[in-house]
Amino acid sequence: MQAFTAILNELDHVVNHPSEAVRKFKKETGREVIGCLPIYVPEEIIYAGHMLPVGIWGGQTNIVKSGAYLPGFACSIMRGIMEFAVQGTYNDLSAVICPVHCDTLKCIGENWKVAVPNVPCIGLVYPQNRKSETGIAFLTAEFQQIRSQLESLTGRPIADEDIENAIIIYNEHRKTMREFSKIARDFPVTVSPKVRHRVMKSAFFMDKAKHTMLVKALISELRSLPAEEWTGSKIVLTGIIAEPDSFLDLFTDYGIAVVGDDLAHESRQYRTDVPQDGNPLERLARRWADLEGCSLAYDPAKKRGQMIIDTVKENGADGVIVTMMKFCEPEEFDYPILKKEFEKAGVPHLYIELEQQADSVEQLRTRLQGFTEMLYRR
Numbered sequence: 306m307q308a309f310t311a312i313l314n315e316l317d318h319v320v321n322h323p324s325e326a327v328r329k330f331k332k333e334t335g336r337e338v339i340g341c342l343p344i345y346v347p348e349e350i351i352y353a354g355h356m357l358p359v360g361i362w363g364g365q366t367n368i369v370k371s372g373a374y375l376p377g378f379a380c381s382i383m384r385g386i387m388e389f390a391v392q393g394t395y396n397d398l399s400a401v402i403c404p405v406h407c408d409t410l411k412c413i414g415e416n417w418k419v420a421v422p423n424v425p426c427i428g429l430v431y432p433q434n435r436k437s438e439t440g441i442a443f444l445t446a447e448f449q450q451i452r453s454q455l456e457s458l459t460g461r462p463i464a465d466e467d468i469e470n471a472i473i474i475y476n477e478h479r480k481t482m483r484e485f486s487k488i489a490r491d492f493p494v495t496v497s498p499k500v501r502h503r504v505m506k507s508a509f510f511m512d513k514a515k516h517t518m519l520v521k522a523l524i525s526e527l528r529s530l531p532a533e534e535w536t537g538s539k540i541v542l543t544g545i546i547a548e549p550d551s552f553l554d555l556f557t558d559y560g561i562a563v564v565g566d567d568l569a570h571e572s573r574q575y576r577t578d579v580p581q582d583g584n585p586l587e588r589l590a591r592r593w594a595d596l597e598g599c600s601l602a603y604d605p606a607k608k609r610g611q612m613i614i615d616t617v618k619e620n621g622a623d624g625v626i627v628t629m630m631k632f633c634e635p636e637e638f639d640y641p642i643l644k645k646e647f648e649k650a651g652v653p654h655l656y657i658e659l660e661q662q663a664d665s666v667e668q669l670r671t672r673l674q675g676f677t678e679m680l681y682r683r
């Protein structure tokens with residue numbers, strides 16, 4: 306258990322000090338660090354160029370200056386990102402890549418040029434028509450653009466072979482994170498909702514090969530222990546992100562274990578591997594075509610609701626908590642469909658609106674308490 310705690314402390318330190326992790330990487334390797342805005346930046350291309358991709362998902366800060374670039378009704382993740390950017394938090398990055406998945410992200414590229422002129426912003430357009438060969442060809446060409454711009458930035462070519470190797474490392478990482486999510490449900494005390502979240506989050510600031518190694522060590526420690534008894538409730542989380550941390554502390558207060566998730570910030574990243582055949586950039590594009598159940602990926606068949614219901618059943622969960630990022634239109638558009646499908650399937654759910662910058666989550670306390678009492682009475 307000592308080894309388990311030591312690894313958790315290491316991951317926790319990275320989560321609490323991402324800027325320090327970036328500076329350390331730069332100092333030790335002399336290489337560039339590239340910021341990846343949410344979500345689905347093809348990190349493998351960055352990694353193949355011997356750079357460190359780091360995830361940028363906002364965080365808790367006072368919104369002071371970002372109001373000049375984004376309205377108050379933009380989601381709090383992007384307002385937080387712009388605030389950090391204007392304050393200079395991302396000045397150690399050599400560039401950021403901004404995928405255009407929603408109206409808010411569409412504005413970021415242009416605003417970024419004015420707000421943070423010292424950190425270039427590379428735009429990335431994802432096709433809505435993602436499963437057709439035309440859509441795949443379009444995205445492959447977009448990825449080639451990303452590769453060319455990164456090559457210009459560093460002056461080093463990015464070889465196909467290096468992208469192939471990066472795909473192997475990233476697919477292994479995805480597999481490991483799926484295994485972690487699976488075993489974590491048997492240890493709801495040791496792997497509390499906050500611990501689970503922080504293990505997932507630490508991946509955004511570390512070399513994926515190293516993160517895989519550490520998470521494999523965590524899994525092996527857990528495998529040596531007997532499964533933990535749990536008399537509380539078990540839920541599946543869905544939404545973009547489950548933050549701030551104080552929100553997850555409430556889960557522990559009310560005996561709620563997270564036994565699975567469909568969060569964009571967590572398991573959605575890991576459930577789809579890069580397929581085997583084709584040239585490496587085309588394979589990365591085909592991953593976007595294969596991806597299912599995400600509010601940002603066009604899906605006329607609307608499979609997401611059933612996928613969450615299946616996750617509930619597979620993990621023996623009592624219900625779903627929808628963590629709605631305030632003003633996130635793609636998630637808000639999905640919710641009425643999810644609600645209808647949860648009700649039809651008899652899956653209880655709780656809708657909670659979250660803001661990363663929330664001063665207090667106390668008003669959510671009563672709602673979580675009410676939800677757990679309702680689950681106990683069933």
Ligand code: SF4
Pocket residue numbers: 343380381382383406407408409410545601630632633634635636
């Ligand atoms: S998808 Fe939602 S959370 Fe993400 S940037 Fe767009 S509005 Fe914000």
